[in-house]
Structure formats: structure tokens, C-alpha cells
Amino acid sequence: MYKYDEYDQTIVDTRVAEFRDQVTRRIAGEITEDQFKPLRLMNGLYLQLHAYMLRVAVPYGTLSSRQMRMLAHIARKYDRGYGHFTTRQNIQYNWIKLEQAPDILADLATVQMHAIQTSGNCIRNISSDQYAGAAADEIGDPRPWAELLRQWSTFHPEFSYLPRKFKIAVIASEQDRAAIQLHDIGLQLRRNEAGELGFRVYVGGGMGRTPMVAPVIRDFISTADFVSYLEACLRVYNRYGRRDNLFKARIKILVHEIGAEEYARQVEEEWAHVKTLGLDPPPGEFERIAAYFAPPPFETGLGEDIDRSDPDFALWLDSNTHPHKQPGYAIAVISLKPVGGIPGDASADQIDLMADLAERYSFDELRVTHAQNIVLPHVRKADLYALWKALDGAGLGTANLDLISDIIACPGLDYCSLANARSIPIAQKIAQRFANLDRQRDLGELKLKISGCINACGHHHAGHIGILGVDRKGEENYQLLFGGSGAEDASLGKITGPGFNEDGIVDAVEKAVETYRALRTDGERFLDTYRRVGMQPFKEAIYG
Amino acid sequence: MAELLRYRDDEAHEEPAVTLDAFLGQTNATAVRLEPDEDARALIPYLDRLGLIEVAFPTFRDGRGYSAARILREAGYTGELRAQGDVLIDQIAYMRRCGFDSFAPEKPISREAADRAAAFHDIVYQKAADRRSPVWALRHG
Numbered sequence: 306m307y308k309y310d311e312y313d314q315t316i317v318d319t320r321v322a323e324f325r326d327q328v329t330r331r332i333a334g335e336i337t338e339d340q341f342k343p344l345r346l347m348n349g350l351y352l353q354l355h356a357y358m359l360r361v362a363v364p365y366g367t368l369s370s371r372q373m374r375m376l377a378h379i380a381r382k383y384d385r386g387y388g389h390f391t392t393r394q395n396i397q398y399n400w401i402k403l404e405q406a407p408d409i410l411a412d413l414a415t416v417q418m419h420a421i422q423t424s425g426n427c428i429r430n431i432s433s434d435q436y437a438g439a440a441a442d443e444i445g446d447p448r449p450w451a452e453l454l455r456q457w458s459t460f461h462p463e464f465s466y467l468p469r470k471f472k473i474a475v476i477a478s479e480q481d482r483a484a485i486q487l488h489d490i491g492l493q494l495r496r497n498e499a500g501e502l503g504f505r506v507y508v509g510g511g512m513g514r515t516p517m518v519a520p521v522i523r524d525f526i527s528t529a530d531f532v533s534y535l536e537a538c539l540r541v542y543n544r545y546g547r548r549d550n551l552f553k554a555r556i557k558i559l560v561h562e563i564g565a566e567e568y569a570r571q572v573e574e575e576w577a578h579v580k581t582l583g584l585d586p587p588p589g590e591f592e593r594i595a596a597y598f599a600p601p602p603f604e605t606g607l608g609e610d611i612d613r614s615d616p617d618f619a620l621w622l623d624s625n626t627h628p629h630k631q632p633g634y635a636i637a638v639i640s641l642k643p644v645g646g647i648p649g650d651a652s653a654d655q656i657d658l659m660a661d662l663a664e665r666y667s668f669d670e671l672r673v674t675h676a677q678n679i680v681l682p683h684v685r686k687a688d689l690y691a692l693w694k695a696l697d698g699a700g701l702g703t704a705n706l707d708l709i710s711d712i713i714a715c716p717g718l719d720y721c722s723l724a725n726a727r728s729i730p731i732a733q734k735i736a737q738r739f740a741n742l743d744r745q746r747d748l749g750e751l752k753l754k755i756s757g758c759i760n761a762c763g764h765h766h767a768g769h770i771g772i773l774g775v776d777r778k779g780e781e782n783y784q785l786l787f788g789g790s791g792a793e794d795a796s797l798g799k800i801t802g803p804g805f806n807e808d809g810i811v812d813a814v815e816k817a818v819e820t821y822r823a824l825r826t827d828g829e830r831f832l833d834t835y836r837r838v839g840m841q842p843f844k845e846a847i848y849g
Numbered sequence: 850m851a852e853l854l855r856y857r858d859d860e861a862h863e864e865p866a867v868t869l870d871a872f873l874g875q876t877n878a879t880a881v882r883l884e885p886d887e888d889a890r891a892l893i894p895y896l897d898r899l900g901l902i903e904v905a906f907p908t909f910r911d912g913r914g915y916s917a918a919r920i921l922r923e924a925g926y927t928g929e930l931r932a933q934g935d936v937l938i939d940q941i942a943y944m945r946r947c948g949f950d951s952f953a954p955e956k957p958i959s960r961e962a963a964d965r966a967a968a969f970h971d972i973v974y975q976k977a978a979d980r981r982s983p984v985w986a987l988r989h990g
């Protein structure tokens with residue numbers, strides 16, 4: 306894992322002092338709320354329905370046990386004993402007091418963490434593949450590149466008042482576990498025909514009210530040039546992205562309006578100039594960062610056999626572990642989606658337990674996934690049973706990864722000032738309806754995602770089944786979508802037709818999955834069947 | 850208009866800034882004002898004779914002026930580069946990094962407060978229009 310040197314630490318410590326000064330000036334009335342807003346937002350502090358919400362950055366979703374314990378400490382000391390892991394691999398706390406926010410940042414800084422640029426119209430936390438460094442299919446660890454970008458984008462003087470927020474994701478495998486085509490910029494590490502390392506660059510994807518799958522604007526940019534290339538991408542956006550309408554200000558609108566080719570041309574022109582400025586860090590800087598991401602000291606000669614005699618464990622093993630590149634090891638995923646729970650929530654005690662288990666079984670490392678679960682990336686297969694026993698005893702052993710109850714949901718109207726409808730109760734009702742795990746397993750991989758408003762924080766456009774909460778004449782109403790995907794086969798869901806009330810949407814989901822069961826061929830997932838047969842049979846089942 | 854904050858040793862430029870259209874239409878002006886939607890690169894042929902470029906910030910949220918400033922400095926402009934309008938104290942550090950060396954905020958900012966805010970961060974991660982070395986350069990000498 307990356308470790309701060311004196312420079313990184315000074316920058317974060319200084320930010321704490323600066324923000325403390327800003328909060329003091331705000332409380333003293335020296336600056337207005339309007340002037341304070343962009344400052345607090347750049348430190349991840351939102352004013353929500355009931356209280357301030359603080360979003361803490363988890364760069365590329367990677368945490369040490371010590372950092373994880375600090376997250377539990379903050380939940381206990383400053384919040385109500387829990388935290389909420391987000392679709393940007395971050396964690397947020399929903400019951401924060403403004404005057405305590407600087408103290409929280411100071412506590413975070415002691416474990417090399419911060420809340421810098423977790424909101425605001427700037428470059429946000431860089432996200433990545435939650436299996437980075439462990440997955441068998443990657444060509445390299447994407448996280449050193451993400452760290453390089455974290456540093457480049459932190460307090461970037463030119464790009465801190467962009468037209469709108471800006472999200473970048475980096476992966477290093479053909480399988481996309483980070484939804485890069487639905488980001489403002491998605492970067493895929495790859496080799497060109499000459500064997501050189503570089504990135505394929507996607508620009509202009511996103512969800513929100515105008516969802517778009519990002520086009521490739523450059524098939525290959527050398528790693529030596531990619532920082533200056535991104536500088537050019539951002540400069541074109543900062544200069545020409547729309548500022549007349551908040552809802553048309555994301556880069557996807559610019560790319561869509563002028564066309565991917567024209568945007569690419571403008572970037573090339575800008576880059577021809579920008580690359581002469583010496584903005585790219587030298588290879589030695591990447592090597593310095595990459596050394597921190599060297600593989601942990603894996604044992605060799607370990608066996609692959611796992612005792613499956615406990616049937617509940619066998620179910621968890623089959624659904625919640627993923628192949629590891631190192632023989633004898635597995636990637637274990639801790640579901641934060643117990644039936645009836647709030648997707649992504651964890652109590653302080655659970656966070657502490659996950660930290661302890663990571664220390665004991667996973668080389669002191671954890672990951673947050675964009676699907677709001679937690680990963681222990683490097684677990685000996687021989688330890689999986691003991692790990693699962695410990696998780697199961699704390700309500701963390703749910704065997705539902707990528708099944709219908711592994712739901713992504715935004716906070717919705719229970720917390721969020723933008724929401725039109727509640728998301729969490731819908732997630733809970735659907736999970737309860739499908740509580741039978743045998744039934745869930747029979748349905749197979751089924752990504753269900755719920756947003757409580759058109760801003761799509763719950764990624765409903767990318768759900769195999771998506772649900773969008775809207776306000777219809779003062780009543781919560783839920784639209785149903787099919788066919789979205791955030792993976793390498795990215796696609797956007799289509800709305801089925803008229804929406805439903807709270808119970809009706811659960812019934813409609815059930816009718817849809819039963820239609821799938823009746824129509825599927827061997828090995829077909831819900832998404833595959835939908836893509837093959839189209840909307841009509843589903844529509845008939847739901848509205849017929 | 851509030852007090853001008855300058856970070857230059859020379860005398861403040863006296864001539865009032867003209868609009869970009871007016872500037873491009875008359876060859877003898879030495880001060881020009883750029884609105885957010887105007888292309889800073891239109892000035893590149895004339896940088897030698899410009900003494901003041903004023904960049905408008907009608908609202909602090911409009912960050913186009915940051916790019917304009919860097920483009921002008923990258924093109925070799927050494928004259929006064931002024932941020933005018935809704936310039937807030939916590940933006941001055943970023944603006945200086947982008948090449949602004951003069952500030953005409955609509956709401957007054959004291960020199961002392963501006964210096965204090967700008968002095969917080971003495972270490973920076975990336976190269977910009979100021980001459981500060983980014984952390985990667987410090988690390989690798």
C-alpha cells in the first residue's frame with residue numbers, strides 16, 4: 306500500500322489547518338454560507354436533510370487495517386456508530402457537526418487519510434478495480450497509476466472550479482469491475498503492438514439525468530505522457546464545457562455536442578502544446594510509488610483444497626470468493642447487504658472486526674467496492690473457513706455477491722436533500738422478497754441498482770435491473786429499467802413503461818425475474834436473456 | 850472598486866483595459882480585458898506590447914479564467930495579469946499558481962488576509978505557471 310512521505314503528510318496536515326481556519330471564519334460569520342459552500346465541498350462536507358454529511362476519501366478503494374479502525378473510531382466518536390460505504394469506494398458519515406469536522410480531518414490525517422476533493426466541481430477521488438493486485442486477469446496493478454493521478458489532481462490550481470464534478474477510474478484488465486465507461490474519464494492500462502505500456506482513454510461517460518457510455522478518444526497513450534494528456538483533456542473541458550446550465554455541465558455533454566472526434570482533435574491540439582511544459586512526472590516517480598504496491602510476501606506451495614463440509618460455508622465460498630493470481634490464495638468479498646439491512650452500511654464494531662480480520666488473514670489490506678461491499682484481497686484458501694466463521698458471527702457472512710439482493714442503493718430520501726423518493730426501503734423489501742438464497746442462486750448474477758432521484762447515485766442506468774424513484778404528484782413512484790451494465794459490455798438500461806408504487810415495484814421485479822426464468826437458456830444471465838429477447842415479453846408479464 | 854492587491858514590483862498599469870473586440874480592432878491599446886468565454890489565445894500575437902491583461906470572474910464558480918491565465922503565461926506573457934470580479938480569498942493561492950499577479954476583488958480583501966491564505970500550502974503536487982517545483986521534482990532532485 307502507498308505510504309505518505311514527509312511531503313504528502315505536510316500537504317494533508319496543512320489542509321487540516323486551512324480547513325480549520327475556514328470553518329472558524331464561517332462560524333464567526335466572516336464568510337457567507339454561499340462563499341463557504343465551495344470550500345466545505347472540496348473537503349467532502351455536504352449539508353443534508355438532517356445534518357452535515359462528511360465523505361472521506363478512500364483512494365482507489367484501498368485501506369489498511371489501521372485506516373479501517375480509524376473509520377470505526379470516527380463513526381463512534383463523531384457519528385452515530387456507523388458509516389456508509391459509497392459507490393465511489395469512499396465512506397460517508399451522515400450525522401456530522403460542522404464544528405467537529407476539522408477534528409475529524411485531523412484524526413484522519415494521523416492515518417494518512419483525508420476528505421480532499423470528495424465533492425465539489427473538481428477532480429474527485431480516483432477509483433479503481435477492487436481486485437487490483439490480486440486478480441489473475443490484470444496486466445499490472447492499476448493503483449500506482451491511480452496514486453500518480455491522485456497527486457496530480459490534488460489541489461490542481463487550474464481544475465478546481467470546473468463546470469462540474471469530474472470522476473476518473475483506472476483499471477488494468479479486460480474485465481471492467483470499475484465501470485470505467487460510465488466515468489468522465491476511464492483509463493484502461495494495456496500494451497500496444499510494440500509492447501509498450503499505456504492507456505486506452507475513454508472520455509465522456511456518466512450516469513445522472515443524461516446517461517452516456519463513454520467513447521474511446523485515444524486508443525493508446527504512453528504511460529510517460531498520460532499526465533500531460535489528461536491535463537489537455539481537462540483544459541479543453543474547463544474552457545469549453547457548458548456553464549450555462551448545471552444539468553448540461555458534465556464533460557459527457559461537451560463530448561456529445563461537439564462529437565468524440567472533434568473533442569479528441571481539440572485535445573490533441575492542446576496536448577501538442579501542453580506536453581512541451583514538462584508536466585509529466587519522471588519514470589522514477591512511478592517506480593517509487595509502484596514499490597509500495599509490491600505484492601505481499603505470499604507463501605508458496607500452499608494447497609488448493611478447501612473443506613466444504615459445512616454447507617453454509619460452501620455457499621459463501623461459491624458466491625463470495627474470486628480467483629487470485631497467487632496459487633493457494635483467494636479474494637474474499639464481505640457482503641454489506643444482509644437481508645433487511647441498509648446497503649453499504651457497517652457499524653463501528655463491524656468495521657473494527659473487518660480491520661482485525663484483514664490484519665490476520667489478508668496482509669493488512671482491505672478494499673471498498675463500487676458495489677458497496679468490502680474485499681479482503683489476499684486470503685489463504687486454508688483460512689477461508691475461519692474467516693467466514695468470524696464474519697458470519699457478526700452478520701457479515703451473507704452469501705449473496707452479485708445476486709439479486711446484492712443491491713446498490715443511494716441514501717435516497719431518508720438522508721439526501723436532492724432525492725425524490727426513498728431507496729433504502731425498496732432495497733430492503735426486494736431483499737426480503739427474495740430472501741431465500743436458493744432462489745437467488747437459481748437466478749444467478751443479477752445486478753439490481755436503485756436511485757432515489759434522476760441524479761443516479763444508485764447507478765440505476767447500469768443495473769441489469771434498475772429502479773429510479775421519482776416524485777409523481779407528491780407521491781413516491783418507481784420506474785423500472787432493464788438491460789444496463791457497468792462492465793466491459795457497458796450499456797444503459799431502458800425504462801419499461803409507467804412506474805409503480807412501493808409495493809408494486811417489488812411485484813414488478815418479481816414478475817420480471819420469473820419471466821427471465823421461463824425464457825432463459827442454459828447459462829444465460831438475466832441480462833443475456835433480456836438482450837436476446839428484448840423488452841416485449843417482460844413488458845407483457847409486468848403490465849399484461 | 851476595492852483596493853488592488855498586487856504581487857509585482859513595477860508600477861500599476863494606468864491605461865484602462867479595453868474589451869477584446871476593441872483591442873483587436875485598434876493596434877495601440879496596451880491593456881485588455883478578457884471575459885470568461887473569450888479565447889486567451891487570440892492575444893498571443895500581441896503579448897509583447899501588452900502591459901495589463903484583466904481576466905473577468907463574474908462569479909467565483911466560473912473557472913475558465915484559470916486556464917486563460919496559464920495559457921497566457923505559457924505563451925510567454927510577463928506583464929500584469931489581473932483577476933477581477935468575484936475573487937475570493939481562498940482562491941488567490943490557486944490563481945497565483947496559474948499566473949495571476951494582481952487582484953481586483955469586488956469585495957475587499959486585506960493584503961494580510963490574502964497573504965495568510967496563500968501561504969498555507971508551500972508544497973505542491975503539480976507544475977503550474979508559477980515556478981514552484983512539484984513534489985515529484987523535489988523527490989527526484
